[in-house]
Amino acid sequence: MQMASSFHHFDELHVWIDRQNMLECTSAVMETADVMTFTFRPEKPAWFRYLPGQFVTLELPVTDDEPVMRTYTLSSTPSRPLSIAVTVKAQADSIGTRWMFDHLKPGMRLKAFGPLGDFSFVRHPGEKYLFISAGSGVTPMMSMTRWMADCIPETDVTFISCARRPDDILFRSELEVLARQMSGLNLGFVVEGHEARHGWHGLRGRIDGAKLPLLAPDFLERTVFCCGPEPFMRGVRELLTAAGFDMSRYHEESFQPAAAPAAEEIAVRAGVATDADAQVAKVVFTMSGKEIEAKPGQTILQAARANGVRIGAACEGGICGTCRVMKVAGEVEMNHNGGILDDEIDEGYILACCSRPLGDVQIEA
Structure with a gap:
């Protein structure tokens, strides 16, 4: 201790x-x-x-x-x-x-x-904000709101938290305290259902085209951050699109994998022919002492797993950075989603989950 x-x-x-x-x-x-x-x-x-x-x-x-x-x-x-x-x-x-x-x-x-991660108002600033969350998707919104309360308490932000029941609204008491400290913080809670013991007098159901204007009348003018289960975020996207919202000001927390380029595209970028034999790349894992052939379109992570080389991974979408490894030699096509820093790339690190070899490579793994 x-x-x-x-x-x-x-x-x-x-x-x-x-x-x-x-x-x-x-x-x-x-x-x-x-x-x-x-x-x-x-x-x-x-x-x-x-x-x-x-x-x-x-x-x-x-x-x-x-x-x-x-x-x-x-x-x-x-x-x-x-x-x-x-x-x-x-x-x-x-x-x-x-x-x-x-x-x-x-x-x-x-x-x-x-x-x-890229899901932050620091990366996507706006004049005023709308936070929309469901369940534990409230966590990044709390991080941003807590920072605002400490550093720029005059921030104009409308915070909408959706939950199944009043008991499931995370950080409700703290948010109500912050709202008393921040003149520009406006709260909105929506629950799908409640019991008599809850004494609930707020909005019920799910966020929709009728409830959103009640909670954020000027939502079309705000920069939106949304986090929650994928069906919830999809519903919010559809709701905003139907209302004519400028979706360039919409941001969501997503852990979806980066789209993989076609094998032919990888070959063209590597400057080689597109026949199957030319696309095979030799991958040497220096620490495990294994030398293998990566199939066309395979990522470094996929090639490693197929040959018993252990590389830790979590999101497998180029987001979390867990599969970061050192590239000793060769070139790769890395299609990441913010899970690696520029200075790490400069040092020679890559994310194995979203890096595909452009010819022979050596990986420290």
């Missing part, structure tokens, strides 16, 4: 780097029956630098054979940089999150990757 004698001035601390420092769990708090918030600090004294709305990938020791990688959005704010927190929901069929609920306790250490 770190005691008061370990006090450091902020300017004495280094930035937390995922390749050098693990995370230590400091608290595990139940938010609802199936949602918990886990807070972490660096294993060694450091501070966290990230954008509000970004995520981390945790390596969870679910089994003795191989850890499970899971990506979670940070609910904490970088304006309080000595710790980070994730707020997670355990689905009925969840593996990693269920392990966290049952086993992750204060004092335990985990390996983590990140923070990364």
Whole structure:
């Protein structure tokens, strides 16, 4: 345990780097029956630098054979940089999150990757904002709102949170406190159903073309951030499109894989013929000592798995950065979704899940 004698001035601390420092769990708090918030600090004294709305990938020791990688959005704010927190929901069929609920306790250490991600008002600024979330999709919105409350409390933001029941509205009490502190923060809650004990007098049902103007009359003028289950986000997209919203100002948290280019396109970029034999690339995994042939269109990750080379991966969509490996030689076509930084690319790193060889390559794995 770190005691008061370990006090450091902020300017004495280094930035937390995922390749050098693990995370230590400091608290595990139940938010609802199936949602918990886990807070972490660096294993060694450091501070966290990230954008509000970004995520981390945790390596969870679910089994003795191989850890499970899971990506979670940070609910904490970088304006309080000595710790980070994730707020997670355990689905009925969840593996990693269920392990966290049952086993992750204060004092335990985990390996983590990140923070990364493009879902932040810092990357997509606007004059005023509309946050629309469902369930645990509220987490990036909380990160952004907490930062705004600390740093620019005059921000004009309408925050709409949708849930199944009033009991399932995450961070409701905190949001109501923040709304009293932020003159420009307007809250809207929508629940699908409720019981008499809830004493609910708000909107019921699902967000639609009638409810949205009630909660955000000027929604057409706002920059929208949306997060929740895919059917929920699809409904919001359709709703906004039908209303004539400028969708260039719509942003959503998505973990969908990057689209794979056709094998012929890869061959053209490599400057080789498009017959099947010419498209076969030799991939050398230097640490495992394996030399294999990647099939046309295969990613480095797919080639590795097919030949027993272990590379950790979580989202497999070029987003989370878990499968980051060093490219020692050769060229690849990398079609990522923000899961790797420019300076990492300059150093020679690639994301194995979305990198396809353009000829022979050597990978440190």
